[in-house]
Amino acid sequence: MNALKLRRVRVTRYVTPLREGGSMPALAEADDGFLYVLKFRGAGQGENALIAELIGGEIARRLGLRVPELVFADLDEAFGRTEPDEEIQDLLKFSTGLNLALHFLSGSITFDPAVSVVDEEMASKIVWLDCLLTNMDRTARNTNMLWWHKELWLIDHGASLYFHHSWHNWEDQAVKPFLLVKDHVLLRRAGRLEEMDALLKPLLTPEIIAGIVGLIPDEWLTGGTFDTPSAYRAAYVQFLTSRLAHSAVFVKAAIDARGTV
Structure with a gap:
């Protein structure tokens, strides 16, 4: 049985769209009384973006x-029926069912590399993580990091x-x-990549990877590549465990790239 588990909430109020995101996430309230940034399965990248969000976020947490x-x-x-904006109405209609949400960090501030400095260890951990995940979206234009209560959040x-x-x-791949x-x-700040590789790899055992991948709901695992949700999960596990086994490849590439910035 999968020891990892995510809470499940029901969206009770659509508050406002967050139009700075390409997939148009929204601020929403759930039946537990908290606000969340809601990611929609009906957005452009569909369930794949939710799967990446889930796997990436839970691996980062494990690290x-x-x-x-x-x-x-x-x-x-019912949410799509009363929304006056047709684009949002369609998004809500095509997202009926199970979506993914992140707890809203009220009062957080977007990380600005021109203002804030991250220490070498933290920078190296985050760069290592993003190389593992092939995360292309942590650039100066869009850092996807927040300061909240004087701590850095991804x-x-x-x-x-x-x-x-x-x-x-x-x-x-x-x-x-x-x-x-x-x-x-x-x-530029990630000067301890080899050290972090040795530190972080043991934390992501095949069992941990399988547990995280096992969180993906069956209804998100569709398409013509594999026949069953189990086959999709096995492929994700194989990809991540293989990538970890060959981490020296992406670490060397990151060190080489760092020498050019």
Whole structure:
């Protein structure tokens, strides 16, 4: 049995769209009384973005990095009926059912690399994580990090694991360097990548990876690549465990890229 578990909430109020996100997430209230940033399965990248968000966020948490609580969020079909904005109405209609949400960090401030400095250990951990996940979306233009209560929090891992949008040569993709690390906002500060590789890899055992992947709901695992949700999960586990086994490849590429910034 999977020891990991996410809470499940029901969306009770659509508060406002967060239009700075490409997938148009929203601020919403749930039946537990808390506010969440709601990520919709009916958005452009569909369930794949939610899967990447889930896997990326829970791996980051396992590594000791701060990530807002992730919850499964049920959205009733009634929400789309009263929304006056047609674009949002369609988004809500196509997102009926199970979505993903992050606890809203009220009062948080977007990380600005021109103002704030992250120490070498933290920077190296985050760069290592994003190389593992092939997360292309932690750049100076869009850092996807927040300061909240004087602590650094990571958000929005939906652009990770981009191989799963086509599943083309996915086994080969697992062992390739992450060349987009050259644009990572923290690369210049990441001077302890080899040390972090030795520290972080043992934390992500095959059992831990399988437990995180096991959280993915069956209804998100569809398409023509594999026949069953179990086969999709096995592929995600294989990709991540293979990538971890070959982490020296992406660590070297990150160190080489750091030498050019």
